Amino acid sequence: MAAARCSFLALSVVLIGGAVSAADEGLIHLHFYFHEVDAGTPNATVVNVASLHKNSSTFGDVNVFDNALRAGPDPVSRLIGRAQGFALHTSLDESGGLTAITFAFSDYGGYSGSTLATLGHIGVSGPSERSIVGGTGKLRFARGYMASRLLSSTDTSIVVVFDMYFTLAR
Numbered sequence: 001m002a003a004a005r006c007s008f009l010a011l012s013v014v015l016i017g018g019a020v021s022a023a024d025e026g027l028i029h030l031h032f033y034f035h036e037v038d039a040g041t042p043n044a045t046v047v048n049v050a051s052l053h054k055n056s057s058t059f060g061d062v063n064v065f066d067n068a069l070r071a072g073p074d075p076v077s078r079l080i081g082r083a084q085g086f087a088l089h090t091s092l093d094e095s096g097g098l099t100a101i102t103f104a105f106s107d108y109g110g111y112s113g114s115t116l117a118t119l120g121h122i123g124v125s126g127p128s129e130r131s132i133v134g135g136t137g138k139l140r141f142a143r144g145y146m147a148s149r150l151l152s153s154t155d156t157s158i159v160v161v162f163d164m165y166f167t168l169a170r
Contacts, residue, residue, distance in 0.1 A: 026168065028142075028167065030108075031164075032071060032162055033151065033161055034069060034161075036157060037157050038157060045066055045067045048062070059089055059094065061089040065084070068082065069083055079106070080106065081104050081108060083103050083104075085099060086099070094124065098121060099119070099122050099130065101117075102116070103164075111138055116132055116139050117135060118131060118146055119131055127147055130146055141168050144166025144167060146164040148161065
C-alpha cells in the first residue's frame, strides 16, 4: 500500500510539475519557411563574398544572405519577414560551419517589427539546432533554440523549415 501511495505521489509530482513548469516558462513556438535563391541566378538572396581556395574546398568561405521568410513552403506564400546574416565555412572536413542570423519579422502578427538573433553550428546533413541569443521589440530578451531542416532543394534554390522555441525574460 505504501509503495502504491509513493508511486501515485511521484506520478502526481511529475504530471503537476511538468504542467506548472511549461506554464511558468511561457515557451513560445514560431514555425516558418526560409527561401534561398542561389548566387548567379536572377534575384539571388545569397552571395559568396570571400573564398580563399582555387580547389573544391569551401573551408574559409564566407556567404552573406538576405532570404525571404514565408508562412509556407510555396515560394508565393505570404512573406512574413527576412533572414539576414552570414555563414562561415569553419570545418576543415566541410561537415558544417557557423551561422549568425537575424530574423526580422515584417508581417507576423504581434511580432511584426521585432527580430530574433541566432548563432550556432549548422551541419551539412540532417537537422540543425542553433541558439536564440536575443531579440528586439516584442521579442526582447528572447532565449532558446531553433531547429531547422532542409525541406526541398533544386539547382537554384532551397527551402528550409524552421521551428523556434524560446522564452522571454521579463
